[in-house]
Amino acid sequence: MTGRQPNILLIMADQMTPFMLEACGGIGAKTKNISALAKRSANFTNAYTPSPICVPARSCFMTGLNTSTTGCYDNGDPYHSFIPTFAHYLTNAGYETVLAGKMHFIGADQLHGFQRRLNTDIYPSGFIWSYPLPPEDDPGFKAFDFTPQYLAENIGPGWSKELQYDEETHFKSMEYLRHTPANPWMLTVSFTNPHPPYNVPKKYWEMYKDADIPLPDYPDDMDDTYSDFDLAMRRWHGLHHRGDEIRDPENLIAMRRGFAALAHYVDDKIGELLEVLEDNGLCDDTVVIVTSDHGEMLGEKGMIQKRSLYEWSARIPLFIDLPDAEPCKIDTPVSLIDVPATLIDIAGQEPVAPLEGRSLLAAIQGADLDVIPIVSEYHGEGIMRPSFMVRLGDWKYHYCHGSAPQLFNLAEDPNEWTNRAGDADCQEIEAQLNKVVTGGTFDLAKIRSEVWERLPLKQVVNNAMKTNRTAWDYTVDQSSTGRYVRE
Numbered sequence: 001m002t003g004r005q006p007n008i009l010l011i012m013a014d015q016m017t018p019f020m021l022e023a024c025g026g027i028g029a030k031t032k033n034i035s036a037l038a039k040r041s042a043n044f045t046n047a048y049t050p051s052p053i054c055v056p057a058r059s060c061f062m063t064g065l066n067t068s069t070t071g072c073y074d075n076g077d078p079y080h081s082f083i084p085t086f087a088h089y090l091t092n093a094g095y096e097t098v099l100a101g102k103m104h105f106i107g108a109d110q111l112h113g114f115q116r117r118l119n120t121d122i123y124p125s126g127f128i129w130s131y132p133l134p135p136e137d138d139p140g141f142k143a144f145d146f147t148p149q150y151l152a153e154n155i156g157p158g159w160s161k162e163l164q165y166d167e168e169t170h171f172k173s174m175e176y177l178r179h180t181p182a183n184p185w186m187l188t189v190s191f192t193n194p195h196p197p198y199n200v201p202k203k204y205w206e207m208y209k210d211a212d213i214p215l216p217d218y219p220d221d222m223d224d225t226y227s228d229f230d231l232a233m234r235r236w237h238g239l240h241h242r243g244d245e246i247r248d249p250e251n252l253i254a255m256r257r258g259f260a261a262l263a264h265y266v267d268d269k270i271g272e273l274l275e276v277l278e279d280n281g282l283c284d285d286t287v288v289i290v291t292s293d294h295g296e297m298l299g300e301k302g303m304i305q306k307r308s309l310y311e312w313s314a315r316i317p318l319f320i321d322l323p324d325a326e327p328c329k330i331d332t333p334v335s336l337i338d339v340p341a342t343l344i345d346i347a348g349q350e351p352v353a354p355l356e357g358r359s360l361l362a363a364i365q366g367a368d369l370d371v372i373p374i375v376s377e378y379h380g381e382g383i384m385r386p387s388f389m390v391r392l393g394d395w396k397y398h399y400c401h402g403s404a405p406q407l408f409n410l411a412e413d414p415n416e417w418t419n420r421a422g423d424a425d426c427q428e429i430e431a432q433l434n435k436v437v438t439g440g441t442f443d444l445a446k447i448r449s450e451v452w453e454r455l456p457l458k459q460v461v462n463n464a465m466k467t468n469r470t471a472w473d474y475t476v477d478q479s480s481t482g483r484y485v486r487e
Contacts, residue, residue, distance in 0.1 A: 006285055007184055011270055012290075016296070027213060050377065051072075052309065063086075063340060071450075078106040079107075084352065090347050093184075099111075118476070130381070131381045146196075147241075150196070155198040169190070169192075193266050198259060208261040222302060230308070233308055236307065288321040292317055335375070338358050371393055373392045375389065386447045386448055397433035
């Protein structure tokens with residue numbers, strides 16, 4: 001690597017659980033490009049999302065702060081533009097900072113420190129994806145009823161707006177990498193796949209339509225193991241009406257084949273991006289990071305989507321390839337909020353205020369990484385009260401305000417079936433992890449009130465913007481004057 005600041009290529013895939021990726025030791029998606037990257041990278045095998053839902057997770061990813069600090073609780077929440085992001089710090093360090101693809105910024109600030117975006121976002125920029133908790137006595141409540149997206153009849157070869165969006169994101173990213181500036185640059189490429197719907201390009205469906213992929217095991221007493229949090233999420237996802245359909249092996253294999261095919265599709269896109277780096281002689285001067293915002297249950301425990309604190313929803317892949325650093329496998333748990341601190345460190349900057357994530361740069365270069373509690377939060381739609389996961393060593397603790405906790409030893413019980421909360425032998429570790437949540441770091445009363453108090457305020461704004469026909473969606477400058485052969 002040369003003496004100047006390295007370039008940075010940061011690639012994110014949406015809802016990509018590591019348990020289905022060959023690169024992470026999973027069975028399902030063939031990922032030759034990510035696997036090759038893993039062999040020359042720092043492979044963080046126990047990385048977690050700071051929140052198992054898109055907007056909150058991405059607010060943390062940008063800022064290095066917890067979701068309760070950014071104030072993002074659901075997919076209709078903004079965060080303050082005065083909170084510096086890694087894009088602000090890198091811009092101030094002399095980088096050209098560019099975003100291609102999804103980042104799901106809510107509100108008027110659609111850049112949050114990036115100099116520009118290569119395309120607009122895929123989802124709404126307004127507050128319309130904030131929803132109240134429905135009455136418990138409403139038997140007809142189905143939320144979005146996500147179940148159809150996970151049924152075999154709706155999975156297979158086809159096309160979607162999501163695929164069209166990723167094609168545009170990829171094309172513009174490739175175009176940028178072929179004409180990078182002389183000064184250091186940082187390109188964030190964010191694909192929306194393998195997020196459902198599982199409409200798959202025919203080429204990829206043919207690869208996986210008969211794939212033998214392991215299915216989850218369901219104990220006879222599984223329904224009795226559900227916590228209040230689990231039951232709320234099942235209701236939000238429509239599973240209290242159609243849960244048996246999700247457990248049907250025909251649907252389970254279809255959803256996993258669809259996910260694997262789309263993950264393979266994303267892996268090929270990543271391979272093409274890395275190939276352009278090589279073709280343009282950029283590999284020796286470019287840090288490459290591949291990760292995801294959160295995972296996907298894919299039928300584990302009879303559940304789908306994210307919003308869960310269990311491993312398939314909360315765990316993410318994280319690979320960081322630093323030129324000249326020796327490849328390493330790091331099993332110490334880390335968080336996605338560690339990535340901004342790492343980027344700022346790489347750029348030689350110092351945060352003006354403490355971050356809640358920590359830099360991983362020294363660990364990538366061979367230093368030991370301290371074992372500290374890793375926290376994930378979910379307070380939004382479907383539950384509407386403070387809920388946390390804490391991972392420390394082999395132990396994992398689930399806290400949902402007002403409900404009985406869960407405690408799992410992942411070394412002994414990786415599938416999280418045996419709740420050790422309340423066991424006499426586990427009193428010390430349970431108290432320690434509970435204190436992480438309730439000991440004053442997190443303002444539980446504030447979270448509990450804010451998730452409700454914001455809803456009517458947002459609705460006033462939503463109604464007015466609908467009447468005024470206004471929106472904050474990012475508009476790309478489409479001027480064609482200087483493109484192609486114009487003279």
